Amino acid sequence: MNIGLFISRANGAISQVIDLNDLAKEYRNLSVVKIYDNFFKASRDLIYQTRLNQLEGVVLAGDSKMFYQTNRSGSYLIRLFENAGINLNKIGFVNLKEQVAFPHRKERKSAYKKAKALINVALEKVKLSPLIEVLSVAPRRQIAILGTTVSGLLAAQRLLEKGYKVFLIDRGEKIRDLKEAKEKVLPTLSYIDGHKKVEYRLGVKVTDVSGYAGDYTIVLEKEGKQEELLVGGIILALDTDEDASWFEELHQFMHLQMSDDGFFSPLDAETLPVQTIDEGICLVFQGGSQSLRELALRADSAALSLGNLLDHNEIIHEVTISRVDEKVCGGCGVCVKTCMFKASSIDLVEKHSHIDPRRCIGCGNCVAACPTGARDLLSFPSEFIFKAIDILSQYESPNGIKVLTLVCDGCGYEALDYAGKMGLEYSPSILPLEVHCAGRIDTQFILYAFVRGFDGVMICECVEGRCRNLVGNIDLDRRANLFRDVLRSRQINPERLRILGLTPCEGVTCVNVVAEFINELKKLGGESSG
């Protein structure tokens, strides 16, 4: 397989600590290895190299993976790679900046070794991940707005003007009291009221949402009767003061990142305040002390954002779900009970399980639960995780202690980034391995880490109630509770397994716990005994 390794100096932030020229030399066997000052200013050359060397996979060693998700220049670069023929699953990320150079700036030797280990892991990921299929959806030009709040109504008006059909949905029987904004919003209200393309669904309960950008199904219930709405996009126009309970309800089937205050959080509070990780869902919350002007601006952004998306003739989705090997699956039903999203079912005739791609969000919980190994997660295949543990176990730690740190990318990964950005230093004994969700952690991984000589395993999961996959953290806790007996049975002190609940901004907590854990491991002594 033709793989290219691109390394970023991050304008010096990385190259100050790690000798990148030496590092690059270690990968001469790859199709291409090249160092840049900054990827985002070098996209033309990156793509040129990709095409020239006919690359099938690339590893980007530099910035945090998060940057490619939450920042437009990051996601643009990924788009360019995809256009150049690289499958999304064949792009590997190594966070040399926040997770190596920043925290280990005084331990250059270890930083170098750790960088190398992490690059090796990313290379394996690119090699072992299957190609992700893409699905093309013709977007529906209909949008559902949840909440007849001021911001919801403003957004509705803008979308109607653009020619979209709008469903205005609320729990109350009437449009909400607009209070002091009433007078100003009156023209908006009468515009909407008189419009042919608006429909109201008031006094309803939203009981289900499934699908993806361009093609969602929303199930509403009123007086025992159900109705399905088919829409291309959804705007959440909730009031953070009034709708706390509605958030909780919606969180059951809308799997968005949660913020620290318990609401859904946008991609970036400053630069992308209405966009979410789901392209087809926008947030125009109101509440607190926002001015009408601010609400109007948000409504504009949301209308623009969804409009841009749904104006396309097709939307391409990467299908990052789990999959079943039907030769191995015996139809035991464990995955059906595990899946929070009702995405798993059993074909009773063939007696094997089936995954509904419209519902599966690729959380990986069923993959961990499946007792036969019939299930695998396309984006983090088990074979890769075992291999990664192997590679990380070969790292030579300066103090002799090695800790495998399995980080959920919804909290732990970001917390480590945050610690790095804050300039906190921690021991290079910590070897992070991203696993997407704590619920994806198969206890086999933990046992494997111990047999490969790790002194401890630390798992960063989201704090209670904050898992975007709803139950990933709960299921991990249950598994770990039973699993501690397995450690005891091998005379491994269960204290060597540490589970830490985190929110993305708890970099300090994370670093403190790491220090404390390493001290404890030192006391327990080398080798995984004691």
Next chain:
Amino acid sequence: MAKKKVTVATASLQSCFGCHISFLDLHEEVLGVFDLIEILHSPIMDVKEVPQVTVGLIEGAVANENNLRVIEEFRKKAKIILAMGSCANLGGVPGMRNFFYQEDVLKRAYVETESTVKGKIPTSNQIPKLLDEVKPVHKVIKVDYYIPGCPPLPEMIKDAIIALVQGKEPEWPTYNLCKECKRYHTLMYIPQREFLTETVFSPMELEQIDTEKCFLEQGVLCMGPATRAGCHTRCINGNIPCRGCFGPTPDALEQGSKMINALSSILPAGTLMHLEDVVGVGYRYSLPVSIYPKVSPPKGGKK
């Protein structure tokens, strides 16, 4: 004109002889097999030397120095080595010794057992020394084929031998036992996150076990989900839950952790922790082939 029979030697390592019994059961069931093979050496025959044979059929786990010697000789003399039963290919019941340090095992066996008075650990060199780790045969010598089960069904032994005689490989299912199980479900296939039952029971505790309903739905721990199919639910037909003797499915690395992962979303985990020996059940037959096949070395590295 009699066709030349396939020559067979059998051995029994650390085992209960149950696989041999299963093998002998063939006699009544399928007489035909013994027309195909000729046994030249076995523990029930008084033949000291192992002759050259086509098939070496090995029962039992490798647990002491004598076992080592026997299988090394078998590897030299037999063209095809066939590991028969859970002990031989998973480590089996004797493999549970790997949960303990050797000195503790000896102390327990020779000194601490309740019926022992003034016991002492024998030191005679007539007794083969225990190995530190009980291993399945394939971890010591190359095994060509295997038959799962504790013991394997007689017809599986037959199928394996006939396949080998015909120059084919014996094939076993790759899915779990639930696929073969005929018991019905009411909750397991419904996508609801609630646990199947409020508590768990050991089969002895229940006055009555529904003979038609899935054990898990009755709160009884059944290893079927984490166990390879092939036995046609032998125990379940007798209204006893599966204990996992066929070992993990080929796609899982081991049974113990895998079963824990699965149980955590179907039975009340807290109750399981207190009421069931999840480790004992999960690794009863397959500890020596699990990811962490024996206790960790004691601190300081000395054994």
